[in-house]
Amino acid sequence: MLGFLFRRSLLALFVVFAISVITFVLSHVAVDPATGIAGDSATDADLAAIRVQYGFDQPLMTQYAGYLADLARGDLGRSYLSGEPVGQIIAERVPATALLACLSLLFALGIAIPLGVLAALHANSWLDRMALTLAVVGQAVPNFWAGLLLILLFGIKLGWLPISGSDSLAHFILPAITLGSFAMPALMRLVRAGMIEVLEADYIRTARAMGLGEGQILFKYALRNAVLPVISLTAVQFGFMLGGSIVVESIFAVQGVGYLAWQSMSRSDMPVIQAIVLLISMIYILLTLFADLANAALDPRIRSKA
Known part of the structure; x- marks a missing residue:
């Protein structure tokens, strides 16, 4: 298990390093940082002075080395617009995004797991077809359109939320439903497929032949093995919720990291954008690492193959 953890951790560190390089290069190549600070009306002399002041006139590798040194000290830089530390700006927005992502995931899992199990137990029935139809519709509807419909119905017409x-x-109920409804279909289909496969396995037939109750077979044996791939997908979906919250937070004006990212992109505040991309990427990688460790703990075959 320790060897598995060591190999996965090294891979995670390499991915974080690669993302930091790509993010830094794109933020300095796609947009001129000096223009982002001075504005479009700045003169050439103003831009030249800013490049010297902030070190943008130095080679890109030199700038990146300084960026890594600052990261090692926990310094994410300062906002071009407000001059405040980027770490402080993001820290103020993290609780809202974390709460939204957790509520969205709970909503998605709370519907996906029971519905997937019921669909598997009644495969090819009207209940199964209804669940699959719901999954297709949920996957096809864009987040922004679903959010606007929820606003019109529950916020404006009924006035409930x-x-x-x-x-x-x-304030988080409608955004959580909007964000969670997009993750729910994939989780539900995976639970359904896993349960159908497990329920046809030999050890399930043996358990039934031994006289074990259906509830014990379902929850103690079938669901535990069917949920293994769901753990990995849940980590991926949670990372997606953190990144995909940009659209949802913008629609509902939730003061989270996603809304901050949208505001920063519209104002070309590159240090904030760069820090948000790096933060979400690191969280995504850590979630994937934890999912791998959880799967390895539940299934020793994964440790032996890794």
Whole structure:
């Protein structure tokens, strides 16, 4: 297990390093940082002075070495617009995004697992077809369109829920449903497929022949083995929710990291964008690593193959 953890950790560190390189290069090549600071109305003399002040006139490798040195000290730089430390700006927005992602994942799993199990137990029935239809519709509907429909129905027409902001838990209900509804179909289909495969396995037939109850067979044996691939997909979907929250947070004006990313992109505040991309990538990689470790703990065959 320690060897498995060591190999996966090395791979994760390499991926983080590669992402930092790509993000840094793109942020300095796609947009002129000096223009982002001075604005489009700045003169050539102003741009030249800013490049010297911030070190943009130095070779890209020299700038990247300084960026890594700052990262090692926990310094993510300062916002071009406000001058505040980027780490402080992002830290103020993380709780809202984390709460939104957790609620969205709970909503997705709360529907996907029971519906997937029921669809597998009644394969090829009307319940199974209804579940698959719901999965197709949920996967096809764009987040922004689903969010607008929820706003019109529950926020404006019925007036049950707030449609913008992040002041209370009620403000997160509609965004969580919007974000979770896109992750739910893939999880549900995977639970269904895994349960159908497991329920046809020899050890399940043996358990039934030994007289074990259906509930014990379902929850103690079948669901435990069927849920292994779901763990990996859940980690991926949670990372997607953190990154995909940009659209949802912008629609509902949730003061999270996603909304901050949209604001920073519209204003070319590259240090903030760069830090957000790196943060979401690191969280995504850590989630994938934890999912691999959880799968390896549940299934020793994975450790032996890795």
